[in-house]
Amino acid sequence: DASVPLVINTWAFTQATEKAWEKILSEHNNLEAIEAGCTKCEELQCDGTVGYGGSPDEDGESTLDALMFDGKTMDMGAVGGLRRVKNVISVAKHVLEHTEHSLLVGDLATKFAVGMGFREEDLSTDKSIQMWKEWKNNKCQPNFWKNVEPNPHGSCGPYKPISENSINFKENWKQPKFNSYNHDTISMIVIDNQHNVAAGTSTNGAKYKIPGRVGDSPIPGAGAYADNSVGAAVATGDGDVMMRFLPSFLAVEEMRRGKRPKEAAQIAINRIVERYPKFFGAVIAVNMKGEYSAACNGMKAFPFSVVNNELQHVTVQEVSC
Numbered sequence: 001d002a003s004v005p006l007v008i009n010t011w012a013f014t015q016a017t018e019k020a021w022e023k024i025l026s027e028h029n030n031l032e033a034i035e036a037g038c039t040k041c042e043e044l045q046c047d048g049t050v051g052y053g054g055s056p057d058e059d060g061e062s063t064l065d066a067l068m069f070d071g072k073t074m075d076m077g078a079v080g081g082l083r084r085v086k087n088v089i090s091v092a093k094h095v096l097e098h099t100e101h102s103l104l105v106g107d108l109a110t111k112f113a114v115g116m117g118f119r120e121e122d123l124s125t126d127k128s129i130q131m132w133k134e135w136k137n138n139k140c141q142p143n144f145w146k147n148v149e150p151n152p153h154g155s156c157g158p159y160k161p162i163s164e165n166s167i168n169f170k171e172n173w174k175q176p177k178f179n180s181y182n183h184d185t186i187s188m189i190v191i192d193n194q195h196n197v198a199a200g201t202s203t204n205g206a207k208y209k210i211p212g213r214v215g216d217s218p219i220p221g222a223g224a225y226a227d228n229s230v231g232a233a234v235a236t237g238d239g240d241v242m243m244r245f246l247p248s249f250l251a252v253e254e255m256r257r258g259k260r261p262k263e264a265a266q267i268a269i270n271r272i273v274e275r276y277p278k279f280f281g282a283v284i285a286v287n288m289k290g291e292y293s294a295a296c297n298g299m300k301a302f303p304f305s306v307v308n309n310e311l312q313h314v315t316v317q318e319v320s321c
């Protein structure tokens with residue numbers, strides 16, 4: 001077959017694609033391949049938005065989200081808001097392989113990880129602390145609050161719900177929450193020789209998020225979805241908005257109804273754009289023939305990294321939005 005095995009992932013994270021490709025060729029197991037690829041990005045701290053030391057929250061802590069979804073068994077494992085453990089895609093894989101649950105969150109996900117043998121360590125780096133300090137010193141522009149009162153003792157919270165005669169201070173903050181510099185979840189799809197498909201994601205979420213925030217990436221159907229009878233889809237972008245529309249699920253369902261990957265991804269993006277015209281994000285869709293494409297919004301073009309049996313070498317391709 002010309003098109004499989006296949007590895008495709010968001011953005012030009014070619015080293016992750018390469019790692020997953022090596023793994024699928026040597027071990028023929030797509031969950032292992034996704035783990036290897038996403039782990040590579042976690043180690044490289046791909047663009048500062050995957051892995052430790054990126055996207056500090058309002059308290060300066062980096063927390064991680066990841067998902068692994070197996071289209072062969074429809075089994076999944078995910079973690080949201082994981083604290084103090086670097087290997088988030090591997091923790092998600094452990095949830096898949098060693099529990100009947102689908103999603104573990106926060107400190108108790110950390111407890112699970114430590115029980116499974118993962119090391120607990122600080123996820124901050126000099127760089128993430130510096131970033132956070134600069135943000136603090138720059139009046140802590142609150143990216144993610146709305147309808148709250150400014151704190152009378154400075155603008156760094158805690159905030160209270162807005163009262164009748166106070167101003168809605170969200171209007172004062174025009175900084176885009178997500179843009180091409182704050183965008184880089186790795187979301188990956190792998191199809192193996194046996195035509196099994198799986199998908200996964202790994203991210204540190206959003207800069208200066210409110211502590212406790214979990215994005216779309218660990219949510220099945222939002223960050224990723226896979227079904228051996230159809231194909232798979234993965235997403236990246238403004239997760240707070242995207243998760244409301246389950247774009248990965250929608251793209252897969254559109255392919256189930258006969259759409260090609262391009263059209264399926266576009267329908268998923270359009271569904272969001274109808275309500276949030278300026279939203280930033282992209283969806284990749286792949287069918288079981290190994291045909292792939294993507295659609296995007298809020299940027300000029302969306303690059304993705306892909307390799308299959310025909311290409312042999314990892315290539316960066318892009319779609320314009």
Ligand code: SD4
Nearest residue numbers: 183185205215236237239
């Ligand atoms: C999130 N979807 O946590 C992730 C971030 C991302 O491109 O993908 N940005 O919202």
